Every structure is written in structure tokens, then in C-alpha cells.
Amino acid sequence: MASEQDVRARLQRAGQEHLLRFCAELAPGPRAALLAELEPLEPEALREHCQRAAAACAGPPGPPPDLAERLQPLPPERVGSVSRSDPETRRLWEEEGFHQIALNKVAVLLLAGGQGTRLGVTYPKGMYQVGLPSQKTLYQLQAERIRRVEQLAGERHGTHCTVPWYIMTSEFTLGPTATFFKEHDFFHLDPDNVVMFEQRMLPAVAFDGRAILERKDKVAMAPDGNGGLYCALADHQILEDMGRRGVEFVHVYCVDNILARLADPAFIGFCVLQGADCGAKVVEKAYPEEPVGVVCQVDGVPQVVEYSEISPEVASLRGPDGVLLYNAGNICNHFFTRSFLQVVTREFEPLLKPHVAVKKVPYVDEEGNLVKPLKPNGIKMEKFVFDVFQFAENFVAFEVPREEEFAPLKNADSADRDNPTMARRALLTQHYRWARQAGACFVDACGARLPELLRVHTPEQILTSGPALSLSGSEEPPAVCEISPLVSYSGEGLEVYLQGREFQSPLILDENGVRELQS
Numbered sequence: 001m002a003s004e005q006d007v008r009a010r011l012q013r014a015g016q017e018h019l020l021r022f023c024a025e026l027a028p029g030p031r032a033a034l035l036a037e038l039e040p041l042e043p044e045a046l047r048e049h050c051q052r053a054a055a056a057c058a059g060p061p062g063p064p065p066d067l068a069e070r071l072q073p074l075p076p077e078r079v080g081s082v083s084r085s086d087p088e089t090r091r092l093w094e095e096e097g098f099h100q101i102a103l104n105k106v107a108v109l110l111l112a113g114g115q116g117t118r119l120g121v122t123y124p125k126g127m128y129q130v131g132l133p134s135q136k137t138l139y140q141l142q143a144e145r146i147r148r149v150e151q152l153a154g155e156r157h158g159t160h161c162t163v164p165w166y167i168m169t170s171e172f173t174l175g176p177t178a179t180f181f182k183e184h185d186f187f188h189l190d191p192d193n194v195v196m197f198e199q200r201m202l203p204a205v206a207f208d209g210r211a212i213l214e215r216k217d218k219v220a221m222a223p224d225g226n227g228g229l230y231c232a233l234a235d236h237q238i239l240e241d242m243g244r245r246g247v248e249f250v251h252v253y254c255v256d257n258i259l260a261r262l263a264d265p266a267f268i269g270f271c272v273l274q275g276a277d278c279g280a281k282v283v284e285k286a287y288p289e290e291p292v293g294v295v296c297q298v299d300g301v302p303q304v305v306e307y308s309e310i311s312p313e314v315a316s317l318r319g320p321d322g323v324l325l326y327n328a329g330n331i332c333n334h335f336f337t338r339s340f341l342q343v344v345t346r347e348f349e350p351l352l353k354p355h356v357a358v359k360k361v362p363y364v365d366e367e368g369n370l371v372k373p374l375k376p377n378g379i380k381m382e383k384f385v386f387d388v389f390q391f392a393e394n395f396v397a398f399e400v401p402r403e404e405e406f407a408p409l410k411n412a413d414s415a416d417r418d419n420p421t422m423a424r425r426a427l428l429t430q431h432y433r434w435a436r437q438a439g440a441c442f443v444d445a446c447g448a449r450l451p452e453l454l455r456v457h458t459p460e461q462i463l464t465s466g467p468a469l470s471l472s473g474s475e476e477p478p479a480v481c482e483i484s485p486l487v488s489y490s491g492e493g494l495e496v497y498l499q500g501r502e503f504q505s506p507l508i509l510d511e512n513g514v515r516e517l518q519s
């Protein structure tokens, strides 16, 4: 381990010597911990990072003024749509996807390094459970979807196949995630096929360009954004691991979308048949000002443009069919070929521009008192996973129905969107829909039949009650019916359990069959 003197000399070169200002008064343990944290920081890189953060934050806010003229929707031939395609086309996509899965060529990659500050829990978001009758966590739902999709592909092709699960974690999430998986016996997946790896961390920086000490013995560090994926893939030789397993196609997704279809055969199949090297799943924006990034083109190059960069006038533009022109909402659900990821990690990663997030970062003041700032005081620099779209040679987008595939868990229940209640409702509403389609009927405690269809809101109702009414999970389903992913991946195979039967809510359908929880 480097001596205090060495570390001090390196920090001096980076202009960050203040990080050691309480070093002399620390006990040996905390002092060693601080030095160990500081040692790997390269002086030049640290200097550049801090200068860049302060400069980016001081720079002119807002989008380039001429963005509106440079913006275009993706050309229609680059976009597949589940709702606008015929059943035969959808069958072909799915068949191709299952075929690739059966050949062991498909992996899933979870981005789970985020701090989940908005949700406000102290543990990784994947360990969160939104209050389902089964009390399953996000990690468990995802593990079970992997098992089911392997089973479906295996049955179709008479093979035993594996979808390896790569999980990118950070200093915050690796330890608890690894322990959680062990405690739950990897949710019956083979631990050899679950590969966790850690992304890098970067210091948070104050507006004056000085890295922040969050305690006398600890620098305020934050993960380098979900676009830290590309460095982390290289750091841990993950693409080599994929190569050894024969993986060619990677489905990358976020931890917080409770409806995420891991290794979705339709998405994989569409991208493979299009010969795409990079693809994004999108949902139609619910309303023009919805705060989601838009997948589109700038100067003919595919990109995600942040909602804040698009003016309200441009966001409201509609095509001749009345549909919003920029309606492809990014849901952080991406397809990459392994060879594209190879090129990105080798050549393009350094070209990715970090984005600036200004946050409240607790710190120790000059006297050593802990301060919890009331206003944002710190800059975090993050790369975004989708910023590599610009390097794709053959980029495609795949539009899916929001109510089937997108209900993100971002906030605590005190917020009016993307909260635990909405995530739970979105999943249970989907399962209610699937159960009805499979011929189930639900009655209330008095035996009265519950409605077949959920209410459909008119544009006027949405306008008066707020556009959030059109988001997944904005209302409770008529009955509580939870279907285990081990039984059904996307609504298939339910008739055998449900057709022509009458059930009382709440109901669970899992690998042990149907259970009415009241009885």
C-alpha cells in the first residue's frame, strides 16, 4: 500500500490535497481506509475530472440553439412496432429470437449500479419488493423470467439452453446484491451463469472544482453512470467471458422496470433479422411533455435526446397520422451485438461525453462538521449507456406497448409517478389482463362478477385529471391476480389453469398451481 506521503504527492499534482486535511487526526484504521480509497486515483485523470466537472457545470445550460433544425424522427424502415405489425410478422420475430436463445447465443445484462436515491432505500433497488401478494423482489421476478424464457426456447427446439445473466453493480450494490443472491440460492439459477462485475466510481466535485469529502475519512464517490458499462466490460473481461460461452447478442436493461422482458425473443428476433448491431426498445410517449428521452436522429445520426433539450413546440409536433413526431420514448432496454460492444470498448468509449448531474452531496466543512446541504452543492459526472447509439452502423428501434413492458420504479410513494404503488398496479393489471384473455372470470366477496375490461380513459379525462393517468399503473386493477413468471413469460400457457373458471381475488398462480388467498 502507498504511504501517506506518496498519496499526498499525487493529490498535490491533481490539485486535491485538501482531501487529506483531517488525515493526521484519524485513527489508524480510518486513515488506512482513506489512503486506500485515494491511492488508485490517477493524478492527471483526477485533475482533469475535477476541472471538467466544474467547467461543465459553469457552462451554458440548455440545448444547442439549432437543435430543432437538426432533429428528425428515425426513418420508418428502422422501426419495428408490435402494435402495428401483423401476427405472422410477430411470430417470425419471436421464432428467430427463440432460435438464437436455444443456440445459447443470447445473454442479458442488468444495469444495477445506481444508487436509487429517489426511491430512498439504503439497499440495492433490485432487492425492493413493491408489495405483491408473493412478496417477490425485482431481482426474483427477473431471475424467474430468465428461467421461463430458457424453458420456452428449450421446449421449442428440444435443447437445454442457458441465458447467462451479467449484472453490473457498483461499490454500493455489489456486496448486498451478492449476499442477497447467495441467501436466495441464486433463485435456482446456476451461479456459474450469474456474473456480477463492478463499475468504476468517480469523486463528486464542488462548484469550485474541489473533490468533496463526505466524512473526514471518506471521499464522496459516485458510480460513473450506466454508461460506465463500457469501461466495466473491459475492466473485467466480460466480453471475453461472453465469447467463451458463445454469446453473440446482449439484451441490456435497467433494474427498475418491473415489466422488463428479459431476453425478449420478439425484440432479439427483430434486431437479428434486421441485421442490427444496436437497438433500442421504445414506447410511445404518453403525452408531449412526458419526461423521457426520445430516440431520434440528430444530423442523421441515431441518438437519445433528453426531454429537457426538446422545446415544447417541437415535442408537440404531430405527423400526418396525428401521432407525435417525436414519440419514441427510450425505456433503457437495448440490444447489442457482442462485436459492437467490442468496438465500443476498444475505440469509442473515450469519446463518450459525461453528463453533469448537480446533486445535494453531504460533506464535512473546514472545521470537520458534517453538513447536509439544503441546496445542490456537488457535481456528479455520469456517462449514459445509450450514448453509443451514434456509433452503430445499423441502428433499429422496436416499439412495444407501454402497458405490457414499461413501469419503472424511480420514486418513493410520495411522488405522483414511477412509484412502488404504480409499479405493483402495472404488474397486477397486466396479469389481470392475461388471466381474462385466458378465459378466467373474477368475482368479488359477494359473488358479483368483476368487470371484464379496465376503464379506457378519454383524452378529456386525461387532460382534466393530468397526463399521468395515461401511465402504466395509474389505477388499481379490478382484481388482484399475480402470475409467476415461472408459469407465464408474456401471457402464454394460462388457459390450462384458468379457462372457464371463476376466482375470487386475491389470487396467485405459480408453479404449484392456483391459490385463492381468501380461502
Ligand code: UTP
Binding pocket: 111, 112, 113, 114, 115, 116, 117, 118, 119, 125, 168, 170, 199, 223, 224, 225, 226, 227, 228, 253, 254, 255, 256, 332, 382, 410
Ligand atoms: P437511474 O438513472 O434511474 O439512476 O438509473 P438510479 O441511480 O437508479 O436512481 P437515482 O437517480 O439515484 O434515483 C437507471 C438505471 O441505470 C443503472 C441503475 O441501477 C438503473 O438500472 N445505473 C445508474 C447504473 O448501473 N450505474 C450508474 O452509475 C447509474
